[in-house]
Amino acid sequence: xSLMDAVTGLSGSAPAYVFxxxxxxxxxxxxxGLTRDVALKLALGTIEGSVELVKQxxxxxxxLCAMVCSPAGTTIAGINALEEGAFRSTxxxxxxxxxxxxxxxxxxxxxxxxPQSVELSWQNLEIxx
Numbered sequence: 001x002s003l004m005d006a007v008t009g010l011s012g013s014a015p016a017y018v019f020x021x022x023x024x025x026x027x028x029x030x031x032x033g034l035t036r037d038v039a040l041k042l043a044l045g046t047i048e049g050s051v052e053l054v055k056q057x058x059x060x061x062x063x064l065c066a067m068v069c070s071p072a073g074t075t076i077a078g079i080n081a082l083e084e085g086a087f088r089s090t091x092x093x094x095x096x097x098x099x100x101x102x103x104x105x106x107x108x109x110x111x112x113x114x115p116q117s118v119e120l121s122w123q124n125l126e127i128x129x
Contacts, residue, residue, distance in 0.1 A: 005099040013098030017091065022047065 022043050029039025054061055069076040082088075 009095045009097070009099030014095070017094055018047075 022040075025043035025046070026036065026039045029042060030036055034042070050064075053064060057064065059067075065079065069079060
């Protein structure tokens with residue numbers, strides 16, 4: 001029960017973040033010259049393949065990312081553009097915002113918890129998997 005806010009911030013709210021990510025990839029494809037239909041199909045296929053690779057490879061997402069980034073290549077250039085826009089940091093902020101830590105406790109005016117006060121570990125989350 002103590003982790004419900006964290007679970008909500010990640011699993012409950014993240015589908016909307018994923019939809020935004022898909023829309024962003026689709027719009028990027030359109031801006032690059034693809035039709036919307038083709039861009040959406042490519043974005044979805046890329047996401048599906050990437051998810052399967054994370055599930056089956058046993059490698060971390062960071063390791064897999066590094067594997068597809070050639071030195072001075074187009075992929076690392078794209079990653080750099082994401083980092084300039086604080087992509088990962090923005091996702092982290094979205095998850096934390098979705099946890100409800102900004103809501104005051106009923107009747108106290110105090111914040112219920114903060115990211116620093118909740119310790120998450122894989123052992124704590126095993127109940128969900």
